[in-house]
Amino acid sequence: MPSALPDGDPAPPDGRLPEASLATLAGHPFGIYLHVPFCSVRCGYCDFNTYTLGELGAEGASLTTFADAALREVEFAAGVLGDAPQVDTVFVGGGTPTMLAATDLARMLRGIRETFGLRADAEVTTEANPDSVTPEALQTLADAGFTRVSIGMQSAVPHVLRTLERTHDPANVERAVRAARGAGLQVSLDLIYGTPGESLDDWRTSLRTATALEPDHISAYALVVEDGTKLAAQVRRGQVPAPEDDDEAAKYEIADEHLSAAGYGWYEVSNWARREDARCRHNEGYWADGSWWGVGPGAHSHVGGVRWWNVKHPNAYAARVGQGVSPAHGRETLTAEQRYDERVLLGVRLVDGLALDVLEPAGRTAVAGLIADSLVEAAPALRDQRVVLTRQGRLLADTVVRRLLGLR
Template sequence: MPSALPEGDPAPADGALPLSVVSGAGQRGFGVYVHVPYCRVRCGYCDFNTYTASELGGGASQAGYAREAAAELSFGAKTMREVGLPERKVSTVFFGGGTPTLLPATDLSFILGRIKEEWGLENDAEVTTEANPDSVDEEYLRTLADAGFTRVSFGMQSAVPHVLRVLDRTHTPERVPLVVEWARNVGLQVSLDLIYGTPGESLADWEQSIDAALACEPDHISAYALIVESGTKLAAQIRRGEIAEPDDDLHAEMYELADRKFGAAGFEWYEISNWSRSLSTRSRHNLAYWTGEDWWGAGPGAHSHIGGLRWWNVKHPRAYSERIAAGVSPAHAREELSEYAQHSERVLLETRIVDGLAIEVLDDTEREAVPSLIADGLIDGRAALGSSGSTPRIVPTLRGRLLADTVINRILR
């Protein structure tokens, strides 16, 4: 089942934002995330806030979801205007889930239309939806492209049937090249999501998946290590001894293999789990998360962040629907991040990306970690010393990417 929401301060029913969010807003980008909490089948490893038809119960309907999400977006735009935030067009939109493409393409287009009406889109806005390979056809993708979508991220996960079975994925490996071709035919950029370290997956299995993904010639690839989340079906299977627990050493071998093969194929890493063919095919929406920009998250369980204020919506679609119908904020709770919390999150996130973290933002004690991180091969020495006149930055090496928590802990000790 989905994981629990974090604790926080009570969120006001009228959604009112504190004046503090206005400071510096003109220098921050603004994006929108739309959470679509529906799946045809719950994957055994997943603890995201998603629901199958049998889990929804009464009072929640996929058919009415597009209108509810659009209503929240209008509520959000009104709330932002009332606190005095400057007008900013949306630079990125991301539909995630769940499986957004379980909704009709016209529903996703309708929600995007509401975003355009309330805030407007930048001329070069990036508009992405996640999709399962078996949830779309070419006509569906054409409808999205015609509505203004620019990018689709397919949950490929693996090209090996026995791995897909362990993950409870419903598509076949043969489906992926088809959907990539259809997306290209209608002018969409393509990202493929992979998972490595599934119980029973060998290094050879993983290499087969890498090769299959590269053969599709996507614009972008994400590769995530499988994390066994408590409360999931997979965690229960491991606890009962039905499936072997993932091996950390094998995870590291798999990551190194992926990085090597992606690099040889012309992809460059720009975040620990993400590779792209060029600057223009990086996920700008995810980069906005990693660099602390603003976004409004709509939908059950969606998180938002504006100017150091973070809040999250009620989880269940029924509770969400009831609040939208009542015209009140669907936010469950919120927190105003302290200056130290914002600093810690900046260190946590910017040390994961190729552009790195400017050393000048660290205090004197934190900077003391830099020489030993260089000596241990965890960060790039030339970047840290500001070679060629560039700003000194902390950029992880391959070893540093594998030991990212160590890098962060030694800076923030």
């Protein structure tokens, strides 16, 4: 089942934000994340806020009414933000966004454009299951202003997909990539490594298959066994082995070597792009402490140090936006210490690294030891005054962050 939301503080029904938070929007990139919570089946490893249609009942939320509910929240957001800047990035995630009709995805984007305005160079992405897209649907999205499609490949090996309970046909990944490219869309492929039973050769097969398709961007994430998932129950009962740290570390090194040789450069610990303009700008906004509004059930938002999260169930979400009140379940105002911790946590994961002058004295003192331990590159630290992770440092990024924060 999806993980529980934090409680936080009560969110005001009118969604009002402090003036100081709203003031941070001027002159800075602003994104919109749109969460589509529908899936045809729930994969055993997934704890995202997703629902099969049979779980939702007959009232409140459905494939045919979701776009209307989401657009109500877009209008609500505009009322809260007032003279907000134009939108720089839109990311439609899930769930499986392409379970919605392409015309509904296009209609939601049109609503965002008409309500907020989209910058001329806006990046607009949708996630897609390779079994749920057609050339016609992708062309509809491209014509509407979508610029990227992120395809959930996960693996090219059938037995690995079965363990993950992914139902797509591996051959459809190539068809989806070809169709997206034919529509003029940039293409990203998402991979997962560390699945129980996945050998090193299986992982190499997935990497070779992915790079042979020549996508613009590749994400590769280590499998995490989340509490409350079917996979967690299987591991607990001893039906499948738990992922092993050493195995996942070896697979990360294999990925970085293979992707580098194929012309992909890492720009965040789990993300590689063929060119700088193929990076996911929306995600870069998250990592750079940017502001965004999350639309949809369970979606999270952040504006100027205030973070909030919507009610999870699609029916409860539809009821709230239908009443014209905030769908937020709770929110928190981050302290200066929390924002500093997050800036270090996220900034150090990027290829450009973290400026030394951002760090408090204890963090700057820790850098020399991190260089000696081969976790931080020496040249950027000395020449450019930036903390940049080595490959070994990327494998131990959490350790690096703890030492920079003086937590050891």
